[in-house]
Amino acid sequence: MKHVIIGAGPAGIIAAETLRRADPRSTVTVVGDEPEPPYSRMAIPYLLTGSIGDAGTHLRRGADHFAKLAVDIRRDRATGVDVGDRRVALAGGGHLDYDRLLIASGSHAVRPPIAGMDLQGVENCWTLADARRVAAGARAGARVVLMGAGFIGCIVLEALAKRGVELTVIEMGERMLPRMMDDVGGEMIKRWCESKGVRVLTGARVGAVSAADGGLELALDSGESLRAELVVCATGVSPNVDFLADTAVRIEDGVLVDEYLCSSVADVYAAGDVAQGPDFSTGERRVHAIQPTASEHGRIAALNMAGGRTRFRGSLSMNVLNTLGLVSSSFGLWMGAEGGETARAADAERFRYLRLEFQADRLVGALALGLTQHVGVIRGLIQTRVRLGQWKPQLLRDPLLVMDAYLDCTRRRA
Amino acid sequence: MHKSLLIDPEKCTSCLQCEMACSFEHEGVFNPAKSRIKIFEFEHGRRAIPYTCTQCAEAWCLYACPVEAISLNMETGAKEVAEDVCVGCKVCTIACPFGTINYNQDTGKVIKCDLCGGDPQCAAACPTGAITYVDADWTGYDRMREWAQKTHSQPSA
Amino acid sequence: MHPQARLSGRVSVKIQFKTGGSLVEHLPPGTQGNTVELEVPEGATPMDVMRQLCMPTGENYLVSLNGEVVVISERGKRVLAENDHLAIMPPIQGG
Numbered sequence: 001m002k003h004v005i006i007g008a009g010p011a012g013i014i015a016a017e018t019l020r021r022a023d024p025r026s027t028v029t030v031v032g033d034e035p036e037p038p039y040s041r042m043a044i045p046y047l048l049t050g051s052i053g054d055a056g057t058h059l060r061r062g063a064d065h066f067a068k069l070a071v072d073i074r075r076d077r078a079t080g081v082d083v084g085d086r087r088v089a090l091a092g093g094g095h096l097d098y099d100r101l102l103i104a105s106g107s108h109a110v111r112p113p114i115a116g117m118d119l120q121g122v123e124n125c126w127t128l129a130d131a132r133r134v135a136a137g138a139r140a141g142a143r144v145v146l147m148g149a150g151f152i153g154c155i156v157l158e159a160l161a162k163r164g165v166e167l168t169v170i171e172m173g174e175r176m177l178p179r180m181m182d183d184v185g186g187e188m189i190k191r192w193c194e195s196k197g198v199r200v201l202t203g204a205r206v207g208a209v210s211a212a213d214g215g216l217e218l219a220l221d222s223g224e225s226l227r228a229e230l231v232v233c234a235t236g237v238s239p240n241v242d243f244l245a246d247t248a249v250r251i252e253d254g255v256l257v258d259e260y261l262c263s264s265v266a267d268v269y270a271a272g273d274v275a276q277g278p279d280f281s282t283g284e285r286r287v288h289a290i291q292p293t294a295s296e297h298g299r300i301a302a303l304n305m306a307g308g309r310t311r312f313r314g315s316l317s318m319n320v321l322n323t324l325g326l327v328s329s330s331f332g333l334w335m336g337a338e339g340g341e342t343a344r345a346a347d348a349e350r351f352r353y354l355r356l357e358f359q360a361d362r363l364v365g366a367l368a369l370g371l372t373q374h375v376g377v378i379r380g381l382i383q384t385r386v387r388l389g390q391w392k393p394q395l396l397r398d399p400l401l402v403m404d405a406y407l408d409c410t411r412r413r414a
Numbered sequence: 415m416h417k418s419l420l421i422d423p424e425k426c427t428s429c430l431q432c433e434m435a436c437s438f439e440h441e442g443v444f445n446p447a448k449s450r451i452k453i454f455e456f457e458h459g460r461r462a463i464p465y466t467c468t469q470c471a472e473a474w475c476l477y478a479c480p481v482e483a484i485s486l487n488m489e490t491g492a493k494e495v496a497e498d499v500c501v502g503c504k505v506c507t508i509a510c511p512f513g514t515i516n517y518n519q520d521t522g523k524v525i526k527c528d529l530c531g532g533d534p535q536c537a538a539a540c541p542t543g544a545i546t547y548v549d550a551d552w553t554g555y556d557r558m559r560e561w562a563q564k565t566h567s568q569p570s571a
Numbered sequence: 572m573h574p575q576a577r578l579s580g581r582v583s584v585k586i587q588f589k590t591g592g593s594l595v596e597h598l599p600p601g602t603q604g605n606t607v608e609l610e611v612p613e614g615a616t617p618m619d620v621m622r623q624l625c626m627p628t629g630e631n632y633l634v635s636l637n638g639e640v641v642v643i644s645e646r647g648k649r650v651l652a653e654n655d656h657l658a659i660m661p662p663i664q665g666g
Contacts, residue, residue, distance in 0.1 A: 061482055061499070113631065235631075238632070238633050245639065245642050245645075252589070253591060253633065254633075291503075291505050327504065374513030375508055376514070380513065408456065
């Protein structure tokens with residue numbers, strides 16, 4: 001059996017390792033187009049702060065890890081797939097034949113359609129190569145504008161601030177983290193950042209970027225103009241699917257996959273950021289471009305490629321973020337469910353906030369700010385659909401009792 | 415055969431000796447706030463539950479880690495955090511459905527129970543036998559492990 | 572059908588249109604959810620639909636037609652037919 005995996009990120013690598021165990025006699029080839037050993041984008045902010053070196057970002061320790069597993073990692077890029085002949089065309093001119101194919105090609109950073117975004121000094125912060133350029137430009141005292149205060153923006157924000165740059169953050173949305181935080185949480189994070197000396201403009205748009213005095217000038221829609229030596233663009237990512245044009249592999253927000261992580265074409269699977277798979281909370285198919293989903297997708301797709309029949313129960317959208325020392329997390333339907341109920345506890349002075357969302361007597365979503373201990377139980381409660389019974393009215397009054405409710409409910413249930 | 419921590423909440427008097435022993439073993443200070451085992455009190459202190467990692471077979475933390483900082487100790491069965499590899503991204507803290515791996519703001523790394531390499535100090539310190547370290551097969555398996563299984567196999571919808 | 576979703580005076584085709592994220596605000600007023608039936612002039616391309624809906628016509632979207640990727644160079648060329656399913660998805664935020 002020949003397994004080919006397109007993409008050497010967490011989903012692809014975990015799939016390769018799982019295949020090696022589940023289908024020992026198969027050949028496993030991973031195609032990755034970056035000039036590095038397989039690494040984790042999650043680690044990039046820590047590379048920027050200097051707390052780790054390149055090797056600290058690597059997915060696996062030991063130079064011979066993949067050789068020992070007989071997993072062939074090839075540096076090349078897939079340019080097309082012939083699903084009839086089961087063949088992947090490569091940019092280097094060669095091709096790979098497969099029996100089963102995993103598309104784990106991830107996503108790429110995209111820039112908004114604004115004039116001047118292609119100028120020198122405008123960088124993404126998505127790949128290791130990007131990070132090295134950002135590091136070179138983000139010298140202490142340099143004026144840096146960060147475009148985008150979503151999850152990736154905020155995680156880069158922390159790293160940039162630690163480098164001692166003069167930082168301005170511009171977010172188009174009305175609050176920071178518009179897709180991970182509500183108004184209350186977004187406002188707290190903004191106030192927190194400002195208290196640490198970061199200028200934050202929300203509801204702000206850049207009209208154009210131009211070169212000025214050896215640096216860059218950003219004209220905002222508000223009429224203000226900003227000078228910067230470096231502009232870091234963190235305005236989102238888009239799945240790498242262009243090489244699937246002209247195939248029968250169905251695409252919408254990513255590669256559509258069923259509960260076995262199989263695409264619309266037999267023997268073609270997808271995992272990670274590129275896959276639009278079952279969402280635990282809604283049952284719809286969504287792209288959850290997050291590390292835990294990449295890992296779960298990779299493992300389950302591989303088990304099925306190896307001939308198993310393992311069902312994926314759906315990924316829970318969740319994130320955890322450190323913004324200059326303020327830790328925030330979000331889970332599931334944090335914005336609320338239809339016909340559901342909400343509990344909130346906020347302490348604006350101490351930057352603490354907990355919001356719980358219920359449907360009937362089950363927890364379906366949550367936001368937490370300034371809480372770092374035992375936050376995982378929120379996932380536990382949501383994903384096991386624990387009936388909270390008499391705890392629900394108590395949690396509506398005081399959501400901070402969530403750990404007590406968890407222990408009491410799970411002890412009684414088990 | 416691996417051994418595991420057997421917790422009997424009925425015997426817990428909430429004396430916090432386990433938390434003290436844990437923080438001293440790992441952090442060199444007697445500070446319950448830095449303990450990897452935690453006593454939760456209910457009913458105004460009439461009931462208490464010592465709570466820590468069960469070293470579950472699913473190892474959610476280990477699989478969620480993007481930099482392979484968490485590994486299985488083959489001798490003890492513990493999932494251990496390599497502090498020099500952990501970057502502090504905290505993904506494991508939301509991936510673990512038991513909330514038993516947590517972020518330590520002071521070090522910027524995550525911490526969890528590592529069974530003290532096979533000689534858990536919480537069990538040694540517990541004066542009432544509420545926490546014991548026993549062969550995993552005759553504990554009838556910790557109820558939390560059953561629950562771990564449930565997290566994995568609960569049918570959706 | 573909302574009047575803004577219709578272009579008058581020419582032969583037109585009806586398509587099913589889906590979008591997401593912040594682009595939902597470009598859907599005709601009154602649209603429920605993120606999917607809408609749109610009437611577009613015969614010969615219209617995905618790029619024309621973006622213009623019709625006043626979306627920024629950047630290259631940072633994922634465009635698919637009946638489940639098939641439409642690469643950037645094809646977005647102004649591919650002609651839409653009756654009952655086509657067109658999806659234009661904005662960038663996503665990872666984690």
